[in-house]
Amino acid sequence: MSALTLYQVVALMLLCAGLFGLTQRRSLVGMLISVELMLNGAGLSIVAAAQLTDYNAMLGQLGTLFIMGLAAAEATLVLAIIVVVAKRFGSAQTSDITTLKE
């Protein structure tokens, strides 16, 4: 098993943990934590693929830097949305935010 495969397996592990958490969590903050796990797995996979093959290593690092920037922007917006939802519905649980159903 090559080093690249090992890194990809670790990244896949992070993706699995994130997906499982995203389906299990019942609060928006928990879902945000799971999304961050998945984004980290994506970054690790991209850097490993760029560093350990013959392709352009700089491109992979820049891609991961962009992912980090997007994750920061996403976390900011999700924080604002969570604050608004918590103010309007009194909780940040997904089961309480069901006014569209009624």
Next chain:
Amino acid sequence: MEIMAKVAFCVYTIVILGGSILAVSSSSLVRALVGLIATLVGVSGMYMLLATPFLAFMQILIYVGAVSVLIFFAVMLTRAESGGDEAKSAPMRTYVYGLAATLAPAAILGWLILTKPVASVAIPVEVTIKELGAGLLGSYFLPFELISVILMVAMAGAVLLTWEKRGKK
């Protein structure tokens, strides 16, 4: 030296695995956040092993420094005490469906990774920060500018979303 790298890889993998399990399964959101931070530190160690110290530093700075503080604020601003959001466990059906939703893509991707390995080099080449900066201001100038616009818009949007008009109760 190679033994050291393998030992470090195993240690970081254990940190990542334990941290992500804690982050996903803990019933207290603060503990889940601690698990997330452990995972982020483990991933930054992986970046070190991949000969990208700049990314490891950025990982610590952006994720551990900024994003986890943001998530901690989100925990503080909602109900996150032990009797709060995540206290009662989900029904069994949710676990089964969630496990299925996790295992389906994991099986496909894992099968691809394990059966179709790409030709890889053993020792990664280090890219200097100078080259990264030249790339950001050269070929990849447009995404660099776009990401700053996105950050600006996200910040303004966050302020706008939580804005309360004066005099409105």
